[in-house]
Amino acid sequence: MIQFTLKCDSDHRFDSWFQSSAAYDKLATAGMVSCSVCGSSKVSKALMAPRVNTAQPPETPAKPTRPLSEPASDAERAMAELRRKVEANATYVGGNFASEARAIHDGSSPDRPIYGEAKPEEARALIEEGVPVMPLPFAPGRKTN
Template sequence: MIRFSLACDHDHDFEGWFRNNDDFETQKKRGLVECPACGSHKVEKALMAPAVSTGRKKQKIALAMNAEQQAAMAQLKALSEKLRENADYVGDKFAEEARKIHFGETDARGIYGEATAEEARGLVEDGVEFLPIPVFPDDRN
């Protein structure tokens, strides 16, 4: 995951986490990147300093958030877990299965898995609706 410093056309600064730069660009083109302060979709990456490892033990990200942000993150994580509980995991066959469902080749059902940026672009071009599910630090342990 990559953290980008972002800014909207109303000069609100905020951060966003993306799998990679292509993921950011795809979500931006689909109108999924939005300023949390004003709701503007005119968002650009801002200049940011590179992360430098100091060898010191890092604290959890949640400690850097205020109570409102912690509550929002908890809600987002709960939603992510609920989405996964009510869907079939298809692994790296996500794009293939999503197309089969979209074109009526198999029964409609909730699915989740992984897709490359190229596969995601192809799904968008084919008109397949999907939404990235956030990956949280605890999900990778």
């Protein structure tokens, strides 16, 4: 496992773990690495210093200060809580988000909260048509780092 400091095109910086450097390259090329702050998939490696742990012998693995599954900051905790609320109270419609949002807006589909994925041009078209949508600051679970 390797930890990289990453940054998105909006200059948000965050850390993420990958199986290897090649695994990061493959995921990033496929658009599967996204910013943990804004969700952008335009992510690159940021300048980072190597970590060298000299306090323990090589045969003893270093213990992390906190489990990776725990948020590290108030912002990460708020993001995790928002994600839990969205996933608990809305239906995931995947790539059908734009068509389903239109159907709900025009009354041909039952009114309910949904979330999913839309291309930027699809989202722009929904906004121009007056369909009430907003971007979420996270990617669906299957696309997280």
